[in-house]
Amino acid sequence: MLRWILFVIVYLAMGLYTLQALRSATRYPWMYYLYMILALLILGNFIYQFTVGDETGRVLNRPKSYAFGFLIAIITFNLITIFFLFSEDIYRLLIGGYRRLFGDEREFSLPERRRFLSLIALGLASLPFGALLYGMYRGKYRFRVLNYDLEFKDLPEEFHNYTITQISDVHSGSFDNRKKIEYGVSLINKQKSDVILFTGDLVNNKTSEMEPWADLFATLEAPDGKYSVLGNHDYGDYIPWDTEEAKAQNLEDLKALQRQMGFDLLLNENRYLKKGGGKIALIGVENWGRGGFKKAGDLKKASEGIAPADFKILLSHDPSHWEDKVIHDDLHYHLTLSGHTHGMQFGIEIPGWVKWSPVKWRYKYWAGIYEELGQFINVNRGFGFLGYPGRVGIWPEITVIRLRKTGKA
Structure with a gap:
């Protein structure tokens, strides 16, 4: 009081x-x-x-x-x-x-x-x-597509010009305009990428928040499938529950809903994307975050069976995981895809000139492409919004990454 x-x-x-x-x-x-x-x-x-x-x-x-x-x-x-x-x-x-x-x-x-x-x-x-x-x-639904070309010497030739669409931080519990979400989903499909990768936070707290939108996101299509991981909000840690059983059931329901929507949910596990004689290891960890966030991610377990020579793409919701654990790991993770920061939903960005948000004081890697020790990360600014019901200067993002083999036209 x-x-x-x-x-x-x-x-x-x-x-x-x-x-x-x-x-x-x-x-x-x-x-x-x-x-x-x-x-x-x-x-x-x-x-x-x-x-x-x-x-x-x-x-x-x-x-x-x-x-x-x-x-x-x-x-x-x-x-x-x-x-x-x-x-x-x-x-x-x-x-x-x-x-x-x-x-x-x-x-x-x-x-x-x-x-x-x-x-x-x-x-x-x-x-x-x-x-x-x-x-x-208007800003919260001002979807934009960001395109990046990334070159790798050891990319399998069969994956030259392979395209990935990444989305992150849907936060469906905040949505309030179906037509705008329909447009955002259609924009994802319009990219016609080879694979769609989702890097966590499907809901704010409860599985029920996603149920009215599940039919829309189920229409997402890519030839090589749709893969996902969990974010910190997906575990239901930020609201009170009547019982621990109810909280656990909510998480199981969310996992089941993702699978019903056609996503292959990676829970500290991996898959191989194959094309001709080449392959890419796709690795997904549960949420691992610095500063009090859940640390359910297990990089070693997720990478079991992956050879050091394999080309690797890691899905990890929180970019602090990349900074603290991934880039120093014995295995070389060529590309990590994250989200989580939302770019704080507020900032100033003029491509080639200015890129600023207060969130940079919390996260060193907060939006876009970064490279450290020969490894790349893309931090997606998020599809949805949370807390402040809008976005200013940091617009909702759909990322398209094209993989290229160095020296190949």
Whole structure:
């Protein structure tokens, strides 16, 4: 209860500060009232959803996600505005103190400067505020296809120009627009890759979240099949369960559903993709993550029977596994496919110029292709979304990787 009281006090204090910027910038009272009504509605909805809403506790349902999204948007707006005005207040305080110290009793007031700074603050604050709203309205379904060509000296010749479509982090429990998901699934099929590989987090928490969408994802097709692994959310670790048996059954149901959808689920095991006389070892581990995430992945077990000379593709949900275990393993894993980070669903990307997201402070390898010790990893930015119900700058991704043998046209 105390934390809610403190939160409301801080939120209202931020709102009052922002209101001062509005009063300095405009003389239209309706703008003050509009801001106050909007701020109070967002606060009220957030408190309601996280206290007495339909689902309380740790279950992050759609209403809660949107309540959180709107709260983040307006807090961002407030913080940027406050930054400018607080800087101005500090400046005024220092000048006023200096004059008082040296006996200058003239009033220090620069109303035009205050109005100018308020306009600048509100203008800049409106950019991320609008972007966060756009991310919830359109950005979360702004699917894009990213294509990569990767060359390997020891790729079997039969697999030259072999294509892989990777998807990750579906998070079906967050979906709220069937037509958009239909479009995303059709876009995956449109790539006509040789194989489809899914790298975990089919649901947020429960198998039932995927059931309304299973028929759509069952239509995914590739000549050499569809393979998958589990992500940290697939185990149901983030919500309370009535019994451990119910939690275990949920995981078994999820495994069964993936198989019904046509996916070959790799649980610390491997398969061979064969083409003519050549073959590629496809290895899948259960989730292994640094920093408190489940460590069910067993790389040694998953690679049993794989020869050192085999060309290897590893499916591992969390890229920290690659950093901590895979690239230093005795076996050489030519290509690892991961997801998990979502690129934090927020950042700035201009191909060839800028690639930034706050998630880089947590994960060294957070989006796209990286190479270390002659081994590659692709970290997929995710198909779905979680928490904040949108995406800004880091759009939902379908990855297409073409394998090429070095020196072969």
